[in-house]
Amino acid sequence: MPSARRQKSTTVRASSIRAAFTLLERLAPPLGGRLALRIWCTPRHARPSSPAPSGTRHELSVAGSTVVAETWGTGPIVYLVHGWGGHRNQLARFVEPLVEAGYQVVSYDALSHGESGPGTLGPKRATLPEFSKALTAVAAHFGPAHAIVAHSMGASATALAVLDGLPTTRLAFIAPVADPLSQTHLFADHLGFGPRTHAAFLARLERVAGNPIEFFNIPPRATDQDLPPLLVLHDTRDTQVPHPNGEAITGAWPNATLITTTGLGHHRILSTPEVLTEVISFVTEPAPVQC
Structure with missing residues:
Protein backbone atom coordinates (compact mmCIF):
# COMPACT_ATOMS: atom_id res chain seq x y z
CA MET A 1 0.00 0.00 0.00
CA CYS A 41 2.68 7.19 -25.14
CA THR A 42 4.39 6.66 -21.76
CA PRO A 43 2.70 3.68 -20.05
CA ARG A 44 2.43 3.52 -16.29
CA HIS A 45 4.00 0.14 -15.76
CA ALA A 46 2.27 -2.38 -13.53
CA ARG A 47 4.19 -3.90 -10.66
CA PRO A 48 5.62 -7.36 -11.35
CA SER A 49 3.16 -10.10 -10.44
CA SER A 50 3.80 -13.65 -9.38
CA PRO A 51 6.10 -15.19 -11.98
CA ALA A 52 4.90 -17.84 -14.36
CA PRO A 53 6.40 -21.32 -14.13
CA SER A 54 9.89 -21.27 -15.57
CA GLY A 55 9.81 -21.40 -19.38
CA THR A 56 12.30 -21.05 -22.21
CA ARG A 57 13.43 -17.48 -22.80
CA HIS A 58 13.81 -16.11 -26.34
CA GLU A 59 15.03 -12.83 -27.80
CA LEU A 60 13.60 -11.72 -31.15
CA SER A 61 14.61 -8.84 -33.39
CA VAL A 62 11.51 -6.70 -34.03
CA ALA A 63 11.48 -3.29 -35.73
CA GLY A 64 15.15 -2.71 -34.97
CA SER A 65 14.71 -3.53 -31.29
CA THR A 66 14.46 -6.66 -29.14
CA VAL A 67 11.34 -8.45 -27.94
CA VAL A 68 11.74 -10.91 -25.07
CA ALA A 69 9.41 -13.92 -25.23
CA GLU A 70 8.93 -17.04 -23.13
CA THR A 71 7.53 -20.43 -24.14
CA TRP A 72 6.12 -23.45 -22.32
CA GLY A 73 4.95 -26.87 -23.48
CA THR A 74 4.39 -28.32 -26.93
CA GLY A 75 1.45 -28.54 -29.30
CA PRO A 76 -0.82 -25.98 -31.00
CA ILE A 77 0.22 -22.48 -30.01
CA VAL A 78 -1.69 -20.14 -27.72
CA TYR A 79 -0.34 -16.59 -27.53
CA LEU A 80 -0.81 -14.50 -24.37
CA VAL A 81 -0.81 -10.73 -24.98
CA HIS A 82 -0.58 -8.29 -22.06
CA GLY A 83 -2.06 -4.81 -21.98
CA TRP A 84 -0.76 -1.24 -21.88
CA GLY A 85 1.84 -0.90 -19.15
CA GLY A 86 1.75 -4.65 -18.53
CA HIS A 87 4.24 -7.49 -18.86
CA ARG A 88 4.21 -11.11 -19.97
CA ASN A 89 3.63 -12.49 -16.46
CA GLN A 90 0.26 -10.75 -16.12
CA LEU A 91 -1.42 -13.71 -17.80
CA ALA A 92 0.76 -16.26 -16.03
CA ARG A 93 -2.23 -18.10 -14.53
CA PHE A 94 -3.22 -19.28 -18.00
CA VAL A 95 0.10 -21.07 -18.62
CA GLU A 96 -0.20 -24.29 -16.60
CA PRO A 97 -3.77 -25.23 -17.55
CA LEU A 98 -3.04 -24.64 -21.23
CA VAL A 99 0.17 -26.69 -21.12
CA GLU A 100 -1.66 -29.47 -19.27
CA ALA A 101 -4.32 -29.40 -22.01
CA GLY A 102 -1.65 -30.06 -24.65
CA TYR A 103 -0.82 -26.58 -25.95
CA GLN A 104 2.37 -24.63 -26.39
CA VAL A 105 2.07 -21.23 -24.71
CA VAL A 106 3.95 -18.17 -25.95
CA SER A 107 4.01 -14.93 -23.98
CA TYR A 108 6.14 -11.86 -24.58
CA ASP A 109 6.85 -8.30 -23.46
CA ALA A 110 5.77 -5.65 -25.96
CA LEU A 111 8.34 -3.05 -26.98
CA SER A 112 9.09 -0.59 -24.14
CA HIS A 113 7.52 -3.07 -21.71
CA GLY A 114 9.03 -5.60 -19.33
CA GLU A 115 12.41 -6.89 -20.51
CA SER A 116 11.93 -5.90 -24.16
CA GLY A 117 13.84 -3.09 -25.84
CA PRO A 118 12.55 0.39 -26.64
CA GLY A 119 10.02 1.25 -29.31
CA THR A 120 10.49 3.82 -32.05
CA LEU A 121 9.71 6.69 -29.66
CA GLY A 122 12.45 5.64 -27.26
CA PRO A 123 12.69 3.86 -23.89
CA LYS A 124 9.48 3.52 -21.86
CA ARG A 125 7.35 4.91 -24.69
CA ALA A 126 5.05 2.84 -26.88
CA THR A 127 2.26 2.99 -29.46
CA LEU A 128 -0.72 0.78 -30.33
CA PRO A 129 0.59 0.01 -33.86
CA GLU A 130 3.84 -1.27 -32.31
CA PHE A 131 1.81 -3.58 -30.07
CA SER A 132 0.08 -5.01 -33.12
CA LYS A 133 3.27 -5.36 -35.18
CA ALA A 134 5.06 -7.08 -32.29
CA LEU A 135 2.35 -9.76 -32.11
CA THR A 136 2.57 -10.32 -35.86
CA ALA A 137 6.36 -10.64 -35.65
CA VAL A 138 6.23 -13.04 -32.69
CA ALA A 139 3.64 -15.21 -34.46
CA ALA A 140 5.78 -15.24 -37.61
CA HIS A 141 8.69 -16.52 -35.52
CA PHE A 142 6.95 -19.23 -33.45
CA GLY A 143 4.20 -20.28 -35.85
CA PRO A 144 0.46 -19.89 -36.50
CA ALA A 145 -1.83 -19.35 -33.56
CA HIS A 146 -4.44 -21.82 -32.43
CA ALA A 147 -5.71 -19.08 -30.13
CA ILE A 148 -4.76 -15.68 -28.74
CA VAL A 149 -5.71 -14.54 -25.24
CA ALA A 150 -5.28 -10.80 -24.77
CA HIS A 151 -5.97 -8.11 -22.18
CA SER A 152 -6.98 -4.45 -22.53
CA MET A 153 -5.02 -2.55 -25.19
CA GLY A 154 -3.30 -5.83 -26.02
CA ALA A 155 -6.72 -7.13 -27.08
CA SER A 156 -7.16 -4.09 -29.33
CA ALA A 157 -3.73 -4.69 -30.87
CA THR A 158 -4.65 -8.34 -31.41
CA ALA A 159 -7.95 -7.41 -33.07
CA LEU A 160 -6.14 -5.03 -35.42
CA ALA A 161 -3.55 -7.70 -36.30
CA VAL A 162 -6.31 -10.22 -37.05
CA LEU A 163 -8.23 -7.67 -39.12
CA ASP A 164 -5.01 -7.11 -41.07
CA GLY A 165 -4.69 -10.82 -41.81
CA LEU A 166 -3.05 -12.55 -38.81
CA PRO A 167 -4.56 -16.07 -38.77
CA THR A 168 -5.92 -17.73 -35.64
CA THR A 169 -8.66 -20.22 -34.79
CA ARG A 170 -10.00 -18.54 -31.63
CA LEU A 171 -9.71 -15.28 -29.73
CA ALA A 172 -10.36 -14.41 -26.09
CA PHE A 173 -10.37 -10.72 -25.14
CA ILE A 174 -10.41 -9.56 -21.53
CA ALA A 175 -11.46 -5.92 -21.00
CA PRO A 176 -10.72 -4.87 -24.61
CA VAL A 177 -10.59 -1.29 -25.89
CA ALA A 178 -13.05 -0.93 -28.78
CA ASP A 179 -12.18 2.57 -29.94
CA PRO A 180 -9.03 4.46 -28.84
CA ILE A 213 -7.70 7.59 -35.43
CA GLU A 214 -10.79 6.00 -37.05
CA PHE A 215 -8.55 3.25 -38.47
CA PHE A 216 -8.15 1.85 -34.94
CA ASN A 217 -11.90 1.75 -34.21
CA ILE A 218 -12.50 -2.01 -34.13
CA PRO A 219 -16.31 -2.45 -34.40
CA PRO A 220 -16.74 -0.77 -37.82
CA ARG A 221 -13.82 -2.74 -39.24
CA ALA A 222 -15.08 -6.05 -37.84
CA THR A 223 -18.62 -5.78 -39.18
CA ASP A 224 -19.46 -8.29 -41.94
CA GLN A 225 -15.94 -9.76 -41.94
CA ASP A 226 -15.00 -13.45 -41.93
CA LEU A 227 -13.35 -13.63 -38.50
CA PRO A 228 -12.56 -16.35 -35.93
CA PRO A 229 -14.89 -16.97 -32.96
CA LEU A 230 -14.38 -14.49 -30.14
CA LEU A 231 -15.00 -14.64 -26.38
CA VAL A 232 -15.10 -11.27 -24.60
CA LEU A 233 -15.00 -10.91 -20.82
CA HIS A 234 -15.57 -7.47 -19.31
CA ASP A 235 -16.46 -6.10 -15.89
CA THR A 236 -19.22 -3.57 -15.27
CA ARG A 237 -17.02 -1.73 -12.76
CA ASP A 238 -14.01 -1.38 -15.02
CA THR A 239 -13.11 2.31 -14.70
CA GLN A 240 -10.08 2.18 -16.99
CA VAL A 241 -11.81 0.60 -20.00
CA PRO A 242 -15.58 0.87 -19.44
CA HIS A 243 -17.82 -2.12 -20.10
CA PRO A 244 -19.46 -0.60 -23.24
CA ASN A 245 -16.16 -1.26 -25.03
CA GLY A 246 -16.67 -5.01 -24.65
CA GLU A 247 -20.32 -4.68 -25.69
CA ALA A 248 -19.37 -2.75 -28.83
CA ILE A 249 -16.81 -5.31 -29.99
CA THR A 250 -19.13 -8.23 -29.26
CA GLY A 251 -21.98 -6.56 -31.11
CA ALA A 252 -19.93 -6.01 -34.26
CA TRP A 253 -17.80 -9.15 -34.33
CA PRO A 254 -19.41 -12.17 -36.03
CA ASN A 255 -19.71 -15.23 -33.78
CA ALA A 256 -18.81 -13.40 -30.57
CA THR A 257 -19.91 -14.07 -26.99
CA LEU A 258 -19.81 -11.57 -24.11
CA ILE A 259 -19.45 -12.67 -20.49
CA THR A 260 -20.07 -9.86 -18.03
CA THR A 261 -18.65 -9.78 -14.51
CA THR A 262 -19.25 -7.31 -11.69
CA GLY A 263 -16.78 -6.08 -9.10
CA LEU A 264 -13.53 -7.35 -10.63
CA GLY A 265 -12.37 -4.11 -12.26
CA HIS A 266 -9.72 -3.93 -14.95
CA HIS A 267 -6.89 -6.04 -13.50
CA ARG A 268 -8.35 -8.37 -10.88
CA ILE A 269 -10.42 -9.96 -13.63
CA LEU A 270 -7.19 -11.63 -14.84
CA SER A 271 -6.77 -13.55 -11.59
CA THR A 272 -10.32 -14.77 -11.01
CA PRO A 273 -10.82 -18.56 -11.21
CA GLU A 274 -14.18 -18.23 -13.00
CA VAL A 275 -12.63 -16.09 -15.74
CA LEU A 276 -9.70 -18.49 -16.07
CA THR A 277 -12.12 -21.42 -16.40
CA GLU A 278 -14.19 -19.66 -19.08
CA VAL A 279 -11.14 -18.77 -21.17
CA ILE A 280 -9.51 -22.19 -20.91
CA SER A 281 -12.79 -23.92 -21.78
CA PHE A 282 -13.25 -21.68 -24.82
CA VAL A 283 -9.68 -22.05 -26.07
CA THR A 284 -9.65 -25.83 -25.71
CA GLU A 285 -13.16 -26.44 -27.06
CA PRO A 286 -13.05 -28.83 -30.04
CA ALA A 287 -13.73 -27.29 -33.41
CA PRO A 288 -17.20 -28.01 -34.78
CA VAL A 289 -17.43 -30.95 -37.17
CA GLN A 290 -17.95 -29.78 -40.74
CA CYS A 291 -20.38 -31.77 -42.85
Missing part, protein backbone atom coordinates in the same frame (compact mmCIF):
# COMPACT_ATOMS: atom_id res chain seq x y z
CA PRO A 2 1.45 3.45 -0.89
CA SER A 3 2.60 5.62 1.97
CA ALA A 4 0.82 8.87 2.89
CA ARG A 5 3.84 10.79 1.58
CA ARG A 6 3.69 9.01 -1.79
CA GLN A 7 -0.08 9.59 -2.04
CA LYS A 8 0.43 13.29 -1.30
CA SER A 9 3.21 13.53 -3.90
CA THR A 10 0.98 11.88 -6.52
CA THR A 11 -1.89 14.26 -5.73
CA VAL A 12 0.36 17.32 -5.99
CA ARG A 13 1.83 16.10 -9.29
CA ALA A 14 -1.63 15.47 -10.75
CA SER A 15 -2.81 18.93 -9.68
CA SER A 16 0.26 20.52 -11.26
CA ILE A 17 -0.33 18.69 -14.56
CA ARG A 18 -3.99 19.74 -14.67
CA ALA A 19 -2.99 23.36 -13.94
CA ALA A 20 -0.42 23.25 -16.75
CA PHE A 21 -2.98 21.91 -19.22
CA THR A 22 -5.48 24.59 -18.22
CA LEU A 23 -2.90 27.25 -19.03
CA LEU A 24 -1.80 25.59 -22.28
CA GLU A 25 -5.41 25.21 -23.44
CA ARG A 26 -5.71 29.01 -23.34
CA LEU A 27 -2.28 30.08 -24.50
CA ALA A 28 -0.59 27.27 -26.47
CA PRO A 29 -2.77 24.30 -27.49
CA PRO A 30 -0.07 22.87 -29.84
CA LEU A 31 2.33 22.67 -26.91
CA GLY A 32 -0.42 21.10 -24.82
CA GLY A 33 -0.99 18.53 -27.57
CA ARG A 34 2.70 17.69 -27.60
CA LEU A 35 2.73 17.21 -23.81
CA ALA A 36 -0.45 15.11 -23.98
CA LEU A 37 1.08 12.84 -26.62
CA ARG A 38 4.17 12.29 -24.50
CA ILE A 39 2.06 11.28 -21.49
CA TRP A 40 -0.25 9.11 -23.63
CA LEU A 181 -10.79 7.75 -29.64
CA SER A 182 -13.16 7.19 -26.72
CA GLN A 183 -10.14 6.55 -24.50
CA THR A 184 -8.60 9.87 -25.55
CA HIS A 185 -11.68 11.65 -24.19
CA LEU A 186 -11.32 9.86 -20.85
CA PHE A 187 -7.63 10.79 -20.96
CA ALA A 188 -8.50 14.46 -21.57
CA ASP A 189 -10.99 14.47 -18.70
CA HIS A 190 -8.40 12.90 -16.42
CA LEU A 191 -5.70 15.45 -17.26
CA GLY A 192 -8.08 18.39 -17.56
CA PHE A 193 -7.37 19.62 -21.08
CA GLY A 194 -9.98 21.07 -23.40
CA PRO A 195 -10.99 20.74 -27.07
CA ARG A 196 -8.17 22.82 -28.55
CA THR A 197 -5.48 20.77 -26.84
CA HIS A 198 -7.39 17.58 -27.64
CA ALA A 199 -7.43 18.43 -31.35
CA ALA A 200 -3.70 19.17 -31.33
CA PHE A 201 -3.07 15.94 -29.43
CA LEU A 202 -5.08 13.86 -31.93
CA ALA A 203 -3.23 15.41 -34.89
CA ARG A 204 0.10 14.43 -33.34
CA LEU A 205 -1.17 10.98 -32.39
CA GLU A 206 -2.30 10.28 -35.95
CA ARG A 207 1.11 11.31 -37.32
CA VAL A 208 2.87 8.96 -34.93
CA ALA A 209 0.41 6.12 -35.63
CA GLY A 210 0.57 6.61 -39.39
CA ASN A 211 -3.22 6.39 -39.75
CA PRO A 212 -6.31 8.42 -38.86
Whole structure:
Protein backbone atom coordinates (compact mmCIF):
# COMPACT_ATOMS: atom_id res chain seq x y z
CA MET A 1 0.00 0.00 0.00
CA PRO A 2 1.45 3.45 -0.89
CA SER A 3 2.60 5.62 1.97
CA ALA A 4 0.82 8.87 2.89
CA ARG A 5 3.84 10.79 1.58
CA ARG A 6 3.69 9.01 -1.79
CA GLN A 7 -0.08 9.59 -2.04
CA LYS A 8 0.43 13.29 -1.30
CA SER A 9 3.21 13.53 -3.90
CA THR A 10 0.98 11.88 -6.52
CA THR A 11 -1.89 14.26 -5.73
CA VAL A 12 0.36 17.32 -5.99
CA ARG A 13 1.83 16.10 -9.29
CA ALA A 14 -1.63 15.47 -10.75
CA SER A 15 -2.81 18.93 -9.68
CA SER A 16 0.26 20.52 -11.26
CA ILE A 17 -0.33 18.69 -14.56
CA ARG A 18 -3.99 19.74 -14.67
CA ALA A 19 -2.99 23.36 -13.94
CA ALA A 20 -0.42 23.25 -16.75
CA PHE A 21 -2.98 21.91 -19.22
CA THR A 22 -5.48 24.59 -18.22
CA LEU A 23 -2.90 27.25 -19.03
CA LEU A 24 -1.80 25.59 -22.28
CA GLU A 25 -5.41 25.21 -23.44
CA ARG A 26 -5.71 29.01 -23.34
CA LEU A 27 -2.28 30.08 -24.50
CA ALA A 28 -0.59 27.27 -26.47
CA PRO A 29 -2.77 24.30 -27.49
CA PRO A 30 -0.07 22.87 -29.84
CA LEU A 31 2.33 22.67 -26.91
CA GLY A 32 -0.42 21.10 -24.82
CA GLY A 33 -0.99 18.53 -27.57
CA ARG A 34 2.70 17.69 -27.60
CA LEU A 35 2.73 17.21 -23.81
CA ALA A 36 -0.45 15.11 -23.98
CA LEU A 37 1.08 12.84 -26.62
CA ARG A 38 4.17 12.29 -24.50
CA ILE A 39 2.06 11.28 -21.49
CA TRP A 40 -0.25 9.11 -23.63
CA CYS A 41 2.68 7.19 -25.14
CA THR A 42 4.39 6.66 -21.76
CA PRO A 43 2.70 3.68 -20.05
CA ARG A 44 2.43 3.52 -16.29
CA HIS A 45 4.00 0.14 -15.76
CA ALA A 46 2.27 -2.38 -13.53
CA ARG A 47 4.19 -3.90 -10.66
CA PRO A 48 5.62 -7.36 -11.35
CA SER A 49 3.16 -10.10 -10.44
CA SER A 50 3.80 -13.65 -9.38
CA PRO A 51 6.10 -15.19 -11.98
CA ALA A 52 4.90 -17.84 -14.36
CA PRO A 53 6.40 -21.32 -14.13
CA SER A 54 9.89 -21.27 -15.57
CA GLY A 55 9.81 -21.40 -19.38
CA THR A 56 12.30 -21.05 -22.21
CA ARG A 57 13.43 -17.48 -22.80
CA HIS A 58 13.81 -16.11 -26.34
CA GLU A 59 15.03 -12.83 -27.80
CA LEU A 60 13.60 -11.72 -31.15
CA SER A 61 14.61 -8.84 -33.39
CA VAL A 62 11.51 -6.70 -34.03
CA ALA A 63 11.48 -3.29 -35.73
CA GLY A 64 15.15 -2.71 -34.97
CA SER A 65 14.71 -3.53 -31.29
CA THR A 66 14.46 -6.66 -29.14
CA VAL A 67 11.34 -8.45 -27.94
CA VAL A 68 11.74 -10.91 -25.07
CA ALA A 69 9.41 -13.92 -25.23
CA GLU A 70 8.93 -17.04 -23.13
CA THR A 71 7.53 -20.43 -24.14
CA TRP A 72 6.12 -23.45 -22.32
CA GLY A 73 4.95 -26.87 -23.48
CA THR A 74 4.39 -28.32 -26.93
CA GLY A 75 1.45 -28.54 -29.30
CA PRO A 76 -0.82 -25.98 -31.00
CA ILE A 77 0.22 -22.48 -30.01
CA VAL A 78 -1.69 -20.14 -27.72
CA TYR A 79 -0.34 -16.59 -27.53
CA LEU A 80 -0.81 -14.50 -24.37
CA VAL A 81 -0.81 -10.73 -24.98
CA HIS A 82 -0.58 -8.29 -22.06
CA GLY A 83 -2.06 -4.81 -21.98
CA TRP A 84 -0.76 -1.24 -21.88
CA GLY A 85 1.84 -0.90 -19.15
CA GLY A 86 1.75 -4.65 -18.53
CA HIS A 87 4.24 -7.49 -18.86
CA ARG A 88 4.21 -11.11 -19.97
CA ASN A 89 3.63 -12.49 -16.46
CA GLN A 90 0.26 -10.75 -16.12
CA LEU A 91 -1.42 -13.71 -17.80
CA ALA A 92 0.76 -16.26 -16.03
CA ARG A 93 -2.23 -18.10 -14.53
CA PHE A 94 -3.22 -19.28 -18.00
CA VAL A 95 0.10 -21.07 -18.62
CA GLU A 96 -0.20 -24.29 -16.60
CA PRO A 97 -3.77 -25.23 -17.55
CA LEU A 98 -3.04 -24.64 -21.23
CA VAL A 99 0.17 -26.69 -21.12
CA GLU A 100 -1.66 -29.47 -19.27
CA ALA A 101 -4.32 -29.40 -22.01
CA GLY A 102 -1.65 -30.06 -24.65
CA TYR A 103 -0.82 -26.58 -25.95
CA GLN A 104 2.37 -24.63 -26.39
CA VAL A 105 2.07 -21.23 -24.71
CA VAL A 106 3.95 -18.17 -25.95
CA SER A 107 4.01 -14.93 -23.98
CA TYR A 108 6.14 -11.86 -24.58
CA ASP A 109 6.85 -8.30 -23.46
CA ALA A 110 5.77 -5.65 -25.96
CA LEU A 111 8.34 -3.05 -26.98
CA SER A 112 9.09 -0.59 -24.14
CA HIS A 113 7.52 -3.07 -21.71
CA GLY A 114 9.03 -5.60 -19.33
CA GLU A 115 12.41 -6.89 -20.51
CA SER A 116 11.93 -5.90 -24.16
CA GLY A 117 13.84 -3.09 -25.84
CA PRO A 118 12.55 0.39 -26.64
CA GLY A 119 10.02 1.25 -29.31
CA THR A 120 10.49 3.82 -32.05
CA LEU A 121 9.71 6.69 -29.66
CA GLY A 122 12.45 5.64 -27.26
CA PRO A 123 12.69 3.86 -23.89
CA LYS A 124 9.48 3.52 -21.86
CA ARG A 125 7.35 4.91 -24.69
CA ALA A 126 5.05 2.84 -26.88
CA THR A 127 2.26 2.99 -29.46
CA LEU A 128 -0.72 0.78 -30.33
CA PRO A 129 0.59 0.01 -33.86
CA GLU A 130 3.84 -1.27 -32.31
CA PHE A 131 1.81 -3.58 -30.07
CA SER A 132 0.08 -5.01 -33.12
CA LYS A 133 3.27 -5.36 -35.18
CA ALA A 134 5.06 -7.08 -32.29
CA LEU A 135 2.35 -9.76 -32.11
CA THR A 136 2.57 -10.32 -35.86
CA ALA A 137 6.36 -10.64 -35.65
CA VAL A 138 6.23 -13.04 -32.69
CA ALA A 139 3.64 -15.21 -34.46
CA ALA A 140 5.78 -15.24 -37.61
CA HIS A 141 8.69 -16.52 -35.52
CA PHE A 142 6.95 -19.23 -33.45
CA GLY A 143 4.20 -20.28 -35.85
CA PRO A 144 0.46 -19.89 -36.50
CA ALA A 145 -1.83 -19.35 -33.56
CA HIS A 146 -4.44 -21.82 -32.43
CA ALA A 147 -5.71 -19.08 -30.13
CA ILE A 148 -4.76 -15.68 -28.74
CA VAL A 149 -5.71 -14.54 -25.24
CA ALA A 150 -5.28 -10.80 -24.77
CA HIS A 151 -5.97 -8.11 -22.18
CA SER A 152 -6.98 -4.45 -22.53
CA MET A 153 -5.02 -2.55 -25.19
CA GLY A 154 -3.30 -5.83 -26.02
CA ALA A 155 -6.72 -7.13 -27.08
CA SER A 156 -7.16 -4.09 -29.33
CA ALA A 157 -3.73 -4.69 -30.87
CA THR A 158 -4.65 -8.34 -31.41
CA ALA A 159 -7.95 -7.41 -33.07
CA LEU A 160 -6.14 -5.03 -35.42
CA ALA A 161 -3.55 -7.70 -36.30
CA VAL A 162 -6.31 -10.22 -37.05
CA LEU A 163 -8.23 -7.67 -39.12
CA ASP A 164 -5.01 -7.11 -41.07
CA GLY A 165 -4.69 -10.82 -41.81
CA LEU A 166 -3.05 -12.55 -38.81
CA PRO A 167 -4.56 -16.07 -38.77
CA THR A 168 -5.92 -17.73 -35.64
CA THR A 169 -8.66 -20.22 -34.79
CA ARG A 170 -10.00 -18.54 -31.63
CA LEU A 171 -9.71 -15.28 -29.73
CA ALA A 172 -10.36 -14.41 -26.09
CA PHE A 173 -10.37 -10.72 -25.14
CA ILE A 174 -10.41 -9.56 -21.53
CA ALA A 175 -11.46 -5.92 -21.00
CA PRO A 176 -10.72 -4.87 -24.61
CA VAL A 177 -10.59 -1.29 -25.89
CA ALA A 178 -13.05 -0.93 -28.78
CA ASP A 179 -12.18 2.57 -29.94
CA PRO A 180 -9.03 4.46 -28.84
CA LEU A 181 -10.79 7.75 -29.64
CA SER A 182 -13.16 7.19 -26.72
CA GLN A 183 -10.14 6.55 -24.50
CA THR A 184 -8.60 9.87 -25.55
CA HIS A 185 -11.68 11.65 -24.19
CA LEU A 186 -11.32 9.86 -20.85
CA PHE A 187 -7.63 10.79 -20.96
CA ALA A 188 -8.50 14.46 -21.57
CA ASP A 189 -10.99 14.47 -18.70
CA HIS A 190 -8.40 12.90 -16.42
CA LEU A 191 -5.70 15.45 -17.26
CA GLY A 192 -8.08 18.39 -17.56
CA PHE A 193 -7.37 19.62 -21.08
CA GLY A 194 -9.98 21.07 -23.40
CA PRO A 195 -10.99 20.74 -27.07
CA ARG A 196 -8.17 22.82 -28.55
CA THR A 197 -5.48 20.77 -26.84
CA HIS A 198 -7.39 17.58 -27.64
CA ALA A 199 -7.43 18.43 -31.35
CA ALA A 200 -3.70 19.17 -31.33
CA PHE A 201 -3.07 15.94 -29.43
CA LEU A 202 -5.08 13.86 -31.93
CA ALA A 203 -3.23 15.41 -34.89
CA ARG A 204 0.10 14.43 -33.34
CA LEU A 205 -1.17 10.98 -32.39
CA GLU A 206 -2.30 10.28 -35.95
CA ARG A 207 1.11 11.31 -37.32
CA VAL A 208 2.87 8.96 -34.93
CA ALA A 209 0.41 6.12 -35.63
CA GLY A 210 0.57 6.61 -39.39
CA ASN A 211 -3.22 6.39 -39.75
CA PRO A 212 -6.31 8.42 -38.86
CA ILE A 213 -7.70 7.59 -35.43
CA GLU A 214 -10.79 6.00 -37.05
CA PHE A 215 -8.55 3.25 -38.47
CA PHE A 216 -8.15 1.85 -34.94
CA ASN A 217 -11.90 1.75 -34.21
CA ILE A 218 -12.50 -2.01 -34.13
CA PRO A 219 -16.31 -2.45 -34.40
CA PRO A 220 -16.74 -0.77 -37.82
CA ARG A 221 -13.82 -2.74 -39.24
CA ALA A 222 -15.08 -6.05 -37.84
CA THR A 223 -18.62 -5.78 -39.18
CA ASP A 224 -19.46 -8.29 -41.94
CA GLN A 225 -15.94 -9.76 -41.94
CA ASP A 226 -15.00 -13.45 -41.93
CA LEU A 227 -13.35 -13.63 -38.50
CA PRO A 228 -12.56 -16.35 -35.93
CA PRO A 229 -14.89 -16.97 -32.96
CA LEU A 230 -14.38 -14.49 -30.14
CA LEU A 231 -15.00 -14.64 -26.38
CA VAL A 232 -15.10 -11.27 -24.60
CA LEU A 233 -15.00 -10.91 -20.82
CA HIS A 234 -15.57 -7.47 -19.31
CA ASP A 235 -16.46 -6.10 -15.89
CA THR A 236 -19.22 -3.57 -15.27
CA ARG A 237 -17.02 -1.73 -12.76
CA ASP A 238 -14.01 -1.38 -15.02
CA THR A 239 -13.11 2.31 -14.70
CA GLN A 240 -10.08 2.18 -16.99
CA VAL A 241 -11.81 0.60 -20.00
CA PRO A 242 -15.58 0.87 -19.44
CA HIS A 243 -17.82 -2.12 -20.10
CA PRO A 244 -19.46 -0.60 -23.24
CA ASN A 245 -16.16 -1.26 -25.03
CA GLY A 246 -16.67 -5.01 -24.65
CA GLU A 247 -20.32 -4.68 -25.69
CA ALA A 248 -19.37 -2.75 -28.83
CA ILE A 249 -16.81 -5.31 -29.99
CA THR A 250 -19.13 -8.23 -29.26
CA GLY A 251 -21.98 -6.56 -31.11
CA ALA A 252 -19.93 -6.01 -34.26
CA TRP A 253 -17.80 -9.15 -34.33
CA PRO A 254 -19.41 -12.17 -36.03
CA ASN A 255 -19.71 -15.23 -33.78
CA ALA A 256 -18.81 -13.40 -30.57
CA THR A 257 -19.91 -14.07 -26.99
CA LEU A 258 -19.81 -11.57 -24.11
CA ILE A 259 -19.45 -12.67 -20.49
CA THR A 260 -20.07 -9.86 -18.03
CA THR A 261 -18.65 -9.78 -14.51
CA THR A 262 -19.25 -7.31 -11.69
CA GLY A 263 -16.78 -6.08 -9.10
CA LEU A 264 -13.53 -7.35 -10.63
CA GLY A 265 -12.37 -4.11 -12.26
CA HIS A 266 -9.72 -3.93 -14.95
CA HIS A 267 -6.89 -6.04 -13.50
CA ARG A 268 -8.35 -8.37 -10.88
CA ILE A 269 -10.42 -9.96 -13.63
CA LEU A 270 -7.19 -11.63 -14.84
CA SER A 271 -6.77 -13.55 -11.59
CA THR A 272 -10.32 -14.77 -11.01
CA PRO A 273 -10.82 -18.56 -11.21
CA GLU A 274 -14.18 -18.23 -13.00
CA VAL A 275 -12.63 -16.09 -15.74
CA LEU A 276 -9.70 -18.49 -16.07
CA THR A 277 -12.12 -21.42 -16.40
CA GLU A 278 -14.19 -19.66 -19.08
CA VAL A 279 -11.14 -18.77 -21.17
CA ILE A 280 -9.51 -22.19 -20.91
CA SER A 281 -12.79 -23.92 -21.78
CA PHE A 282 -13.25 -21.68 -24.82
CA VAL A 283 -9.68 -22.05 -26.07
CA THR A 284 -9.65 -25.83 -25.71
CA GLU A 285 -13.16 -26.44 -27.06
CA PRO A 286 -13.05 -28.83 -30.04
CA ALA A 287 -13.73 -27.29 -33.41
CA PRO A 288 -17.20 -28.01 -34.78
CA VAL A 289 -17.43 -30.95 -37.17
CA GLN A 290 -17.95 -29.78 -40.74
CA CYS A 291 -20.38 -31.77 -42.85
